[in-house]
Amino acid sequence: MPVDIDAAVIGNTRLSEDYSVLALAAPEIATTARPGQFVMLKTSRGMDPLLRRPFSIFEVLRNSDGSPRGITILNKRIGTGTGLLYEIESGARVQCLGPLGVPFEPADAPAQAWMVAGGVGLAPFVTLAEALIARGTPLTLFYGARREADLHCADIFERLGVPIVFSTEDGSRGSRGFITVPLEARLAALESSEDVRLYVCGPTPMMRAVADVAARHGRRCDVSLEQVMGCGMGGCYSCVVPARDANGTPHHTRSCIDGPVFDASRIVWDALAH
């Protein structure tokens, strides 16, 4: 069950002109959060913006005794709300509702888990990586961005011992072009007896491209979708995505409570990417 906490800001690390990692004291949320879940943050104390914004839970912060202390979110400044969160300082408070949404289902060995992140789409994968490591599932991070300077926070995964495959559109780090290029090469090199499950989060065209690659290779692929979201609780029906039901019939499906994580084969990509 979600709780709403008037969370103290315990840090806001600016990674660049656009990105920051915002740390919030929210032990109740940190305790129950599962990989891929999100929180709804009120970015102002007043009415502008009026509504909350959804953010993946990036990291779970722990006290020295290991008890959960709070969470971080990976914030990219794109509008008024994310701009306010970029500027916010320690000691301020942010109303934080969560954890919300359907989490990732971590794969179990002998299956491998490949996490595919585009830019700020890295956000749900720290907690997923930790869960996979705890289960002993072999994992790899495929991490793409426009240029090297946009590849933030890879060090977190390096510290966890996660192998990383990079790509940048300008070739400044890893392979040049989209992340689907090295991903497809790796998939093609796999024996059919080797099981792998893909987890994807990033811009919609990138998720679509990865879903297509996964489908071509017959691999299960889970995507974490994001839409303009009003409430995060299933109340407003604004955050719908076109997803097929068990009979294959597409419906406007709420990404807050039926997602944000969906089996990519359920998504009507032609409609979503339109």
Add this chain to the structure above:
Amino acid sequence: MDLSVSIGSLRIPNPLIAASGCFGYGVEYADAVDLSSLGGVAVKGLFLAAREGHAPPRIVETPAGMLNAIGLQGIGVQRFIHEKLPELRARKAIVFVNICGTTIDEYVELARILSDVEGVHAIELNISCPNIKEGGITFGCSLTGTHAVVSAVRKVTSLPLIPKLTPNVTDVASFARASEDAGADAVSLVNTFLAMAIDVETRRPKLTNIVGGLSGPAIRPIAVRMVYECRQAVKLPIIGMGGIATAEDVLEFMIAGATAVQVGTANFVDPFIWTKLLDGLQSYMQRHSIARLSDLTGSIDTTKRHKAWISS
């Protein structure tokens, strides 16, 4: 302290009702909110058949408010009865079912179906959704249409019947009167204000539907005025709504003439708002030595206005 109020024959424990379209089918909130602690849950508008609604973007924020054009996505009345109502019953929710039709016959059929099932406490007649062209709003924007649909539904149900009125007319009070004449038990108002927002960089409308309904604190003073005008025009209980976000807002609507209120947009911002509103109402009652909250309804004292300084 008595916070209960009456909507026709229906007595509810307090005046706070979750607004239709802002609370899903109620079940979405059942683990977070004690549904039985609310004055009622007005579920998302239902047609006979399922509907997919509009493509996103379906909402856009505006100063102290938001526009929505969901397009009445819904599961249809039968799935509601079989998949949602049992849980609402188990949670002891007071259920207001909001019904939508494109013809009078559809409204009548919906009312007939819902009158026969256990756990439906009132029918809210949606004749005011600004986001679909067919039906609904065309009844709500015509006095004869309002009278016709309310009287037709009245004939087939003994449940409290509550037309939900649109503010997108010249004189809301005349629609409250038409509803009263046609046998309604109460009226609820206001639905959202037809509005739009444009991205000036791309010159595209921000909503797929181009236009949508404005809600939130931005509309509250207009809604309060409309409740006040309707209070002068009809004897019916009024369920007031429009931008309520605090206990003071609830009190403002009640003093203007509302018997109960609905809370919508503020629930998006804070799903735990209900206990805060109830606490605020109780502390106000204590502070003002009010034993029965319902005594506040229509208690506005216009004699306390300033006298004219200069006679013209």
